[in-house]
Amino acid sequence: MALRELKVCLLGDTGVGKSSIVWRFVEDSFDPNINPTIGASFMTKTVQYQNELHKFLIWDTAGQERFRALAPMYYRGSAAAIIVYDITKEETFSTLKNWVKELRQHGPPNIVVAIAGNKCDLNDVREVMEKDAKDYADSIHAIFVETSAKNAININELFIEISRRIPLTDTNPSSSGKGFKLRRQPSVTKRSCC
Amino acid sequence: MKFWTVPLKPRDTPLAMAAEETMGSSAGPPELQLPTCSIQVTSEDGAMCIINPLFLAVHSDADWLGHSLPPCQTADAGRKALRPRNGLENLQEPGSTEEGETGLQELPKGAPRKGDVSSASRRRRLLLRSPAQSASVGPPDGPPSPEPPRPETHSPHRASWIEEAPEATAPAPCHPLKKSHSESSLLGDALLPVMELDSLSVSSVEDEAEAHTAAPATPSHRKRHSAVLTSKVLHRISAVGSALSGLLSAERRVSNRVQELAQEPGSYVGGLVQSYVAHVLQGGAARHTSSTEMLQEIRQTISNLKGYLCESSELQAGGEQGDTEEMDLGSVVEASLYKCLLKPLRDCVYAQLLDFHTQDGLQRRLHDHQATMRKQSLAELGVAAGVPDGPALERIQAKLGLLHQAYSPKKKETLLLKVCKMLYEAMNQGAGRAEPFGADDFLPVLIYTLVQGDVVPVQLDVEYMMELMDPGQLQGEGGYYLTTWFGALYHIGNYQPATMVTRHISIEAQRTIHQWQRRRTIHHREGYRRRSQDILYISFQEPFANQKAIPVPFHMTAASVCVACAEKYGIADPASYGLFLVMDSTSRLLSGDSCPQKLRAELLRSRGTSVCFVYKLKGRGELPATGAPALENQRSTYNDPA
Numbered sequence: 001m002a003l004r005e006l007k008v009c010l011l012g013d014t015g016v017g018k019s020s021i022v023w024r025f026v027e028d029s030f031d032p033n034i035n036p037t038i039g040a041s042f043m044t045k046t047v048q049y050q051n052e053l054h055k056f057l058i059w060d061t062a063g064q065e066r067f068r069a070l071a072p073m074y075y076r077g078s079a080a081a082i083i084v085y086d087i088t089k090e091e092t093f094s095t096l097k098n099w100v101k102e103l104r105q106h107g108p109p110n111i112v113v114a115i116a117g118n119k120c121d122l123n124d125v126r127e128v129m130e131k132d133a134k135d136y137a138d139s140i141h142a143i144f145v146e147t148s149a150k151n152a153i154n155i156n157e158l159f160i161e162i163s164r165r166i167p168l169t170d171t172n173p174s175s176s177g178k179g180f181k182l183r184r185q186p187s188v189t190k191r192s193c194c
Numbered sequence: 195m196k197f198w199t200v201p202l203k204p205r206d207t208p209l210a211m212a213a214e215e216t217m218g219s220s221a222g223p224p225e226l227q228l229p230t231c232s233i234q235v236t237s238e239d240g241a242m243c244i245i246n247p248l249f250l251a252v253h254s255d256a257d258w259l260g261h262s263l264p265p266c267q268t269a270d271a272g273r274k275a276l277r278p279r280n281g282l283e284n285l286q287e288p289g290s291t292e293e294g295e296t297g298l299q300e301l302p303k304g305a306p307r308k309g310d311v312s313s314a315s316r317r318r319r320l321l322l323r324s325p326a327q328s329a330s331v332g333p334p335d336g337p338p339s340p341e342p343p344r345p346e347t348h349s350p351h352r353a354s355w356i357e358e359a360p361e362a363t364a365p366a367p368c369h370p371l372k373k374s375h376s377e378s379s380l381l382g383d384a385l386l387p388v389m390e391l392d393s394l395s396v397s398s399v400e401d402e403a404e405a406h407t408a409a410p411a412t413p414s415h416r417k418r419h420s421a422v423l424t425s426k427v428l429h430r431i432s433a434v435g436s437a438l439s440g441l442l443s444a445e446r447r448v449s450n451r452v453q454e455l456a457q458e459p460g461s462y463v464g465g466l467v468q469s470y471v472a473h474v475l476q477g478g479a480a481r482h483t484s485s486t487e488m489l490q491e492i493r494q495t496i497s498n499l500k501g502y503l504c505e506s507s508e509l510q511a512g513g514e515q516g517d518t519e520e521m522d523l524g525s526v527v528e529a530s531l532y533k534c535l536l537k538p539l540r541d542c543v544y545a546q547l548l549d550f551h552t553q554d555g556l557q558r559r560l561h562d563h564q565a566t567m568r569k570q571s572l573a574e575l576g577v578a579a580g581v582p583d584g585p586a587l588e589r590i591q592a593k594l595g596l597l598h599q600a601y602s603p604k605k606k607e608t609l610l611l612k613v614c615k616m617l618y619e620a621m622n623q624g625a626g627r628a629e630p631f632g633a634d635d636f637l638p639v640l641i642y643t644l645v646q647g648d649v650v651p652v653q654l655d656v657e658y659m660m661e662l663m664d665p666g667q668l669q670g671e672g673g674y675y676l677t678t679w680f681g682a683l684y685h686i687g688n689y690q691p692a693t694m695v696t697r698h699i700s701i702e703a704q705r706t707i708h709q710w711q712r713r714r715t716i717h718h719r720e721g722y723r724r725r726s727q728d729i730l731y732i733s734f735q736e737p738f739a740n741q742k743a744i745p746v747p748f749h750m751t752a753a754s755v756c757v758a759c760a761e762k763y764g765i766a767d768p769a770s771y772g773l774f775l776v777m778d779s780t781s782r783l784l785s786g787d788s789c790p791q792k793l794r795a796e797l798l799r800s801r802g803t804s805v806c807f808v809y810k811l812k813g814r815g816e817l818p819a820t821g822a823p824a825l826e827n828q829r830s831t832y833n834d835p836a
Contacts, residue, residue, distance in 0.1 A: 005506055007462075028748060029795070039491040042498035044505045057506055059498070066481045067491075073469045077462045 003046075003053045006166055008159075009074040011103075012084035013095040014063030017118040020149035021084060022060045025159055030150050037062040040074055047156075049163040056159060072106060080112035080162045087117045087146065090127040100140055112165045114143035116158055121148040445526045451509060452530035463499065463508055470495055471538050479542060485550040489661030492539065496531050496662070503527045528664055532602040536662070540601035547654045556687055560649045563689040567645045576638040579621035579631035586620050591647050598651045603663040606655060607672040614675050617643060637699065640682045653683050665714050677707045730755070730790055730807060734763050737776045737806040746791050753786035759809040776806040783812060 010018040019037050024030055026045045039062055046055045059074040061067070075081050083099045085092040096115065103111060115137045117128060130146055137144035143161045147154040458464040474492070482488040503509045504523055536543075551557045572581065582590055590613055597609040614636075621631040621639055644652055656679050667673070681699030684706070699707070730746040732755070733739050744758050752773045760768035774781045775793065784790065790807055797805050 003507075027795070038487060039494040040498060041494065042501045044501070055505075057502060066483075069473060069478060069481075070470070073466055073473070076469075077465060 001048075001051065001053050003055055005055045005057055006080065006162065007057045007059070007078045008080045008082060008162060009059040009061060009071075009078045010082045010084060011061055011071060011075065011099045012063055013086070013089075013092040014065075016063065016084045016086040016089070016092050017149050018063060018082075018084050019060050021082070021116065021118060021147060021155060021158075022058055024149040024152055024155045025056075026058070028152070030152075032150070036064055037067075039067060039070060045159075047159065047163070049160065054163045071102075075103060075107050075111070078108065078111060079166050080114060081107065082114045082116055082158065082162070083142075084116045084118050085128065085133075086119050087128045087130075087133075088119055088122050088125045093128045093133065097136070100142075112143070112162060113140065114145070114158060114162055116154075117144075117146040118149060120146040120153060121151045445521050448509065448521070448523065448526050449530045452503060452527055453534060455503075455508065456530075456534035461508070463503065466499060466502075467534050471535060474539055475542055479546040480549075485547050485657060486661060488543070488546060488550075489658065492535070492543070493662050496528070496535060499531055499535075500524060500527050503531075525664070525666075529602070529604065532604070536601040536603075543658065544654055547657060548650075551650075551653070556653070557650055559687050560653055560683075563686050564645045564649045567641070567686065567689060572642065575642050577635075577642050579635040579639055580623050581639055581642050582617065582620035586616065587643065587646055590616055590643060594647060594652060594655075598655055603659045604667065606659050607663065607667065607676070610655075610659070610675060610679065611671060614640075634698075637678060637682060637685075640678065641685060644682055645686060649683065649686055652679070653687070656680055656683055660710060660714075668711070668714055673711075677711075680707060680710075730794070732759055732773070733806060733808045734759075735808070735810045737781075737808055748791045748795075749789055750791065751786060752784040752788045752790055755790055755807075756786075756809070763809065770811055771809060772812040774808045774810060776808050781808065 010022060012018050014036060019034055019041065020030060022041075022043055023034070026043045037060060041060045043058045043060065044055060045058070046053055048054070059078065061071050061074050081099075081103055083096050083103075085096040100113065103113065115133065117130065117133050133146075134144050143158070143165065145154045145158050145161070147158060149155060452463075455461045455463045456467040459468045479488050482491065504527060509527075548557065567575065593609055593613050593616070597606050597613070600606045600609065617636065617639055618631075621635060656676065659676055660680065663672070663676075668676070678699070681703045684703035685700060688700070688702070730744050731741045732744050733741050740763075742759075742762050744755065744762060746755055746758075756768060756771065756773050759765070759773065760771065765771055772783045773790065774783050775790075776782075777797070784793070794805060794807075
């Protein structure tokens with residue numbers, strides 16, 4: 001089975017739940033008292049998509065303002081960016097729009113953009129309407145889902161959608177073609193560094 | 195012909211031949227035509243070595259002399275490379291040995307004559323033997339010299355050969371001429387395959403070399419060492435060398451590949467490394483709220499890049515694979531990343547650390563308290579054991595200087611442990627006690643020693659190490675002494691003359707250490723889980739014995755794991771084996787439908803302890819079910835479908 005490596009980065013305001021989304025996706029766990037990310041953190045997860053294995057190489061960036069200068073390091077080489085906002089905080093949606101602008105200006109030309117409205121389990125205190133966000137996402141041809149890392153809603157779907165989009169939209173062989181060099185390896189999961 | 199007998203460098207070839215020619219003839223300066231059967235080797239720097247033929251008779255192969263003498267020089271016509279007085283026959287005849295005892299008269303032009311000759315040659319002979327002795331590979335020594343070696347026959351490299359020469363006998367050469375130096379020169383001169391891996395090297399070896407360029411190097415000693423190596427020594431080294439070189443060369447390839455990638459801005463990793471380094475150098479470090487956060491970000495970047503390199507295909511894409519399976523890829527990549535990231539960032543990080551501690555007043559406090567504490571008596575400082583004397587303090591300061599200069603936390607750790615060792619030696623020197631001083635007496639001695647030098651750089655070093663060391667390294671001796679040093683510095687930084695000196699780390703310092711330990715090890719566990727999310731280590735028959743890494747996804751059942759284990763361990767009757775969970779010395783058979791990864795994650799969360807999975811014969815020693823909470827499927831069961 002062919003293995004494809006997909007580099008994905010997460011962007012968004014501090015506290016919107018980027019790390020929780022990654023944690024839920026990779027480990028299927030949730031920690032309400034997670035510490036703010038420092039710099040960035042890296043995780044991987046391999047999933048099967050149709051007749052391919054997709055290995056997500058995930059860069060979870062820090063949302064705090066003082067780490068913002070590091071973000072270009074991580075989105076520059078990414079095939080997809082997940083921009084996360086908190087549906088209960090209007091200002092995180094504004095931050096999201098700034099991220100979209102920055103990606104349009106400085107990001108890779110074919111980057112797949114996904115917008116995740118996290119904390120959808122907190123519908124009572126919602127500040128961002130789903131329709132507004134959906135309309136905005138459509139206007140920039142981005143993937144859109146509302147997610148809850150806490151309740152495991154739409155997390156896998158978000159990554160499956162990225163899997164679906166990348167082979168279609170990605171015409172740059174250098175970002176996705178690397179995986180084919182692994183063909184010589186008999187197994188894709190055998191490597192471990194410890 | 196064995197490989198080490200081949201002249202190593204082209205320019206040596208004529209020399210070796212010249213040596214052979216000279217051996218055949220008995221030509222020599224007429225005034226030196228005395229009966230002797232010593233063999234004299236003049237090495238490149240003009241230093242003379244005399245090889246006692248007795249030594250050869252006892253230790254050598256028959257063809258040792260003809261081929262394997264190391265680089266000699268004939269450029270100076272006045273010196274002959276090799277001049278046996280009695281020709282080769284004598285060397286091979288046991289009867290000549292008695293003559294040999296009294297011989298050793300020949301000297302090159304310009305060397306001291308007659309009177310002091312014998313003592314000089316004795317010195318050489320001693321010199322010649324000591325490497326073989328201390329390397330403890332040669333057979334028992336040849337016949338004893340007529341006189342016992344005198345104290346003044348100590349030469350610096352004799353001391354240097356034995357790494358931890360006792361302070362009493364070493365004539366205090368203050369420059370750190372270390373064993374590693376002798377070793378590398380030895381290998382470099384004498385042994386091609388090992389030399390190759392030494393010079394290209396994994397970065398730690400390079401670090402060593404870099405450190406030595408700062409120290410007063412003594413190249414002349416190198417040559418002499420090589421000139422007196424026996425073939426047996428070489429043989430042993432070559433055996434070890436070839437055994438290691440397979441693994442080391444694979445490690446070196448990975449290490450080189452990482453550095454290549456990191457230096458190439460076009461590669462993905464290169465882009466990450468270069469932009470991070472540029473970011474920090476351009477003042478990125480200043481935006482942090484604390485020194486800890488700054489260092490944490492750097493550590494996080496190292497861990498991320500290590501994770502990426504271990505997980506992605508980028509590292510494999512350029513080179514051969516296969517042998518990377520055997521090595522600890524993570525630690526090789528880690529060491530290479532030190533070079534890529536910490537080497538360029540070290541100075542900037544230290545400047546920033548100093549900035550932080552100038553602002554928070556720690557630097558000032560350390561300075562002031564240091565001045566106060568220097569004036570105190572040993573009793574006031576709580577010191578019961580011996581303390582390092584002047585020369586020892588100087589040596590410790592030199593080590594601390596190297597520690598400060600190093601950029602690799604691993605290298606710093608090694609040096610820190612060396613200083614600890616020196617302190618223990620000083621503590622027990624001349625104490626005359628039946629029981630040596632131990633860890634309880636260590637802290638006051640450490641505090642005493644630290645305040646004798648400059649405390650501030652040590653403070654920065656300890657902080658640098660505490661945050662940047664690989665979490666895996668924090669266990670064990672290194673982590674223990676690092677926290678002791680932290681405790682000592684904490685004491686100096688918070689010293690109050692009114693309070694009595696404590697011989698233990700203060701409660702406040704302990705609390706900080708606990709917090710730090712928790713932070714760094716939790717971090718470690720995360721990193722560990724991340725990188726190996728699907729790998730489960732399973733032991734065979736006994737806990738932690740014959741462990742194999744088995745890819746076990748989160749929802750894989752114990753039954754499927756058993757199938758994988760049976761294959762991995764080559765079990766003929768898988769039905770009689772089962773997967774057991776061993777925890778707190780109890781062992782429970784897992785039912786076929788339980789999920790080992792899930793169990794492990796739950797236990798890790800609920801108890802914070804690690805557990806061991808053992809694949810073994812059923813019906814031996816497992817406990818019946820007990821009611822431990824939060825542990826599903828723990829009932830003993832024998833209907834494993836596998």
